[in-house]
Amino acid sequence: MSEPAAANPCQGERREAVPSAAFDALRELKERGYNVLIDMTAVDYLAQGREPRFEVVYRLMKLDLSSGEDRGRVELHVKVPEGAPVLRSCLSLWPIADWLEREVWDMFGIGFVDRPKIKRLLMYEEFKGHPLRKDYPIAKRQPLIGPASGERPDNPSFNTVRPAVKYE
Amino acid sequence: MPIDDYVPEGAIATKLDAALGWARKYSIFQYPFVTACCGMEFMSTAASHYDLDRFGAGFPRFSPRQADCLMVVGTISHKIAPVLRRIYDQMAEPKWVVAFGVCTCTGGFYNNYATVQGIDTIVPVDLYIPGCPPRPEMVLQGLVMLQEKIQKQRSRAKAS
Amino acid sequence: MNNAPRAHKTFMLNMGPQHPAMHGIVRLVLEAEGELIRDVDVEIGYLHRAFEKHAEAETWNNVVPWTDRLNYVSPLINNVGYAMAAEKLAGIEVPERGQYIRTIACELSRVTDHLTCVGASAMELGAFTVFLYLIKAREFLYQLIDNLTGARITTNYARVGGVKADLPQGFEEKCRDVFKKVREAVRDSDKLLTKNRIFMDRVDKTGVISKADALAYGITGPFLRSTGVPYDVRRAHPYLVYDRLDFDIPVGRTGDNFDRYLVRLAEIEQSLRIMEQCFKQMPPGKHSLEVAEMKNAFEFEDAGKFGNTALLKKYAAKVDQTLEGGGRLERGGIDSPSRSAVLPAKEETYGNIEGLMNHFELIMWSWGIRVPAGEAYVAVEGGNGELGFHIVSDGSDRPYRVRCRPPCLYIMAALPILLKDSYIADIIPTFGSVNMIGGELDR
Structure with missing residues (x-):
């Protein structure tokens, strides 16, 4: 198997941290000059049967302001167990973490503490479950209006459907 | 010259629907409910190269009260669906709905937890223009078909 | 009478989700004090279409059509970015000609992206003529893209291991023609807008963002460059053939809407220059890898039914060549015995058994190409900034997880900073320049 990371400067050096030390690791990296939080996402390893089910990936970049050069990148992998999927928020380090954490919460159900109340970013508030988890079926619908199943009725005429409109 | 020389007696009354249809079909005030990729093709169609204005439908009204053709352009997710329904309810009669693009017709290849499987599950649709996205020529053909449909429609006052 | 100072009262104003000045659907809840905006709450997600969930259910090459619909103004960049990430994971490299074709495709898309952005935001400020000029120019580019890929918007052009087809015949001459028209349209718009008092009053010194804020919010692309930071993925991490091309990175000074407009206009010219250089430098040869060359990387499952089918070639069916990019009978690049990683031309599929087998092997479930297990992140310069794809593979015929780093999500998150303490009328130019x-935002 090839080792792609070495030949891939966008990916950067791989590091790992335990959930309790993740915030300190990020703060230390920021003090060392990694000034941009490029990306933050999570992977659900349920289908592969790995023990800590989730892995949150932070991707940092050291950007030189005057020359626009990328002076190096690093990616921090944090393994988060299913039982207590909570991390300390890095909102105080980078304000963009607000939306990225909300997305991770929305899609994977990984919570964050030490930040204002977290709410969904992409899905609506009434949505139940976290769609990017491997155990969420892709076509399980929770419509706000229209037929409850979200499917087309047999006779797709408007008179038989009669949607109940719910407003806030 | 009196008009009776040209038209038989009573023709004005019986042709009222036709006259209304004629007037309506060449002055479609559309409300573009643009959400996604199809919006790019809608933009191309509306701009000078394909020129939607040739068919009397060039002027978008961004208020549902002033529009009579709701163009639903692009994927409708469950989150936006109540908004679409509300806009439809706000439009005054007579009104028509065009499902622009395959996502609005059937959901397209977005068969997932977030996407409405065809807007006909939440609003009645008069015209389906499939395609991902439909080419401008196809949109224009769809518009002509909508005009035919409007022309053939009987007035509401008579039907009631 | 009551002489106490009047308390400032604020009111809530809802903008969107369906609003004429919002390209797309996004909801802004403004806390306004008269005409001044005191606070903004941005609500997104109205176009969430589960790209990342779908990508987990599709084979490696079948994800490409989904990437078209991420940033639908510059779909080719998404195609290329995804394919590059998968290739990086597999450890393979596309032939040189394929890289040049990809570069040309990316830059075509970048021009359409900037034309749409400048045109639409100018229209919202009242300059309808500019919109018509630029959309006309975009129309010519769409015809080029149509010629190249077979579709105007949903291009589906890149494949893991190459591109769908070689450049069509006479593409370079058509490009030269179109570039002349695009330059003319951009020049006209420049004359109409850049020194126009009405336009200047709306965009100059509005929507200002500082370097520090842009960094804190992870903003990249033209938005960051307008503040004066010349960060461009094409220069910072040259991918494809960008290290061999001569192009400038336009930067702004103040980071306001006017700078962003100027940066975008200048980038159109640079993209056109890049494409012209590509046409000059492009070598002949293959545009895609063949399976034999990917053997180390892909465990291609061979059907193993090779008969002596040399005679079958003369029965090659003539297929109506509606897609100019598809007609490859006259080209020497791919002939039937070579099994390409990309789908064979339709003449091959219908005309001989190897082509048919090649086709089916690639598209059948649990066949097709396989990418070794691992993780890769690849960034390309999209229309709005760094477009990243983080792919996790478990060694099967489909990705385990695909994460797209959407560049405009970061700008939208910074929108409260851009709009705070400005006037309601400033929302329109600021939002247009975002x-x-x-x-892409909601995926």
């Missing part, structure tokens, strides 16, 4: 693309 170039929010719903498909």
Whole structure:
């Protein structure tokens, strides 16, 4: 198997941290000059049967302001167990973490503490479950209006459907 | 010259629907409910190269009260669906709905937890223009078909 | 009478989700004090279409059509970015000609992206003529893209291991023609807008963002460059053939809407220059890898039914060549015995058994190409900034997880900073210069 990371400067050096030390690791990296939080996402390893089910990936970049050069990148992998999927928020380090954490919460159900109340970013508030988890079926619908199943009725005429409109 | 020389007696009354249809079909005030990729093709169609204005439908009204053709352009997710329904309810009669693009017709290849499987599950649709996205020529053909449909429609006052 | 100072009262104003000045659907809840905006709450997600969930259910090459619909103003860049990430994971490299073709495709898309952004935001400020000029120019580019890929918007052009087809015949001459028209349209718009008092009053010194804020919010692309930071993925991490091309990175000074407009206009010219250089430098040869060359990387499952089918070639069916890019009978690049990683031309599929087998092997479930297990992140310069794809593979015929880093999400998150303490009328130019693309923002 090839080792792609070495030949891939966008990916950067791989590091790992335990959930309790993740915030300190990020703060230390920021003090060392990694000034941009490029990306933050999570992977659900349920289908592969790995023990800590989730892995949150932070991707940092050291950007030189005057020359626009990328002076190096690093990616921090944090393994988060299913039982207590909570991390300390890095909102105080980078304000963009607000939306990225909300997305991770929305899609994977990984919570964050030490930040204002977290709410969904992409899905609506009434949505139940976290769609990017491997155990969420892709076509399980929770419509706000229209037929409850979200499917087309047999006779797709408007008179038989009669949607109940719910407003806030 | 009196008009009776040209038209038989009573023709004005019986042709009222036709006259209304004629007037309506060449002055479609559309409300573009643009959400996604199809919006790019809608933009191309509306701009000078394909020129939607040739068919009397060039002027978008961004208020549902002033529009009579709701163009639903692009994927409708469950989150936006109540908004679409509300806009439809706000439009005054007579009104028509065009499902622009395959996502609005059937959901397209977005068969997932977030996407409405065809807007006909939440609003009645008069015209389906499939395609991902439909080419401008196809949109224009769809518009002509909508005009035919409007022309053939009987007035509401008579039907009631 | 009551002489106490009047308390400032604020009121809530809802903008969107369906609003004429919002390209796409996004909801802004403004807390306004008269005409001044005191606070903004941005609500997104109205176009969430589950790209990342779908990508987990599709084979490696079948994800490409989904990437079209991420940033639908510049779909080719998404195609190339995804394919590059998968290739990086597999450890393979596309032939040189394929890289040049990809570069040309990316830059075509970048021009359409900037034309749409400048045109649409100018229209919202009242300059309808500019919109018509630029959309006309975009129309010519769409015809080029149509010629190249077979579709105007949903291009589906890149494949893991190459591109769908070689450049069509006479593409370079057509490009030269179109570039002349695009330059003319851009020049006209420049004359109409850049020194126009009405336009200047709306965009100059509005929507200002500082370097520090841009960094804190992870903003990249034209938005960051307008503040004076010359960060461009094409220069910072040259991919494809960008290290061999001569192009400038335009930067602004103040980071306001006017700078962003100027940066975008200048980038159009640079993209056109890049494409012209590509046409000059492009070598002949293959545009895609063949399976034999990917053997180390892909465990291609061979059907193993090779008969002596040399005679079958003369029965090659003539297929109506509606797609100019598809007609490859006259080209020497791919002939039937070579099994390409990309789908064979339709003449091959219908005309001989190897082509048919090649086709089926690639598209059948649990066949096709396989990428070794691992993780890769690849960034390309999209229309709005760094477009990243983080791919996790478990060694099967489909990705385990695909994460797209959407560049405009970061700008939208910074929108409260851009709008705070400005006037309600400033929302329109600021939002126009953000170039929010719903498909990419909400995925």
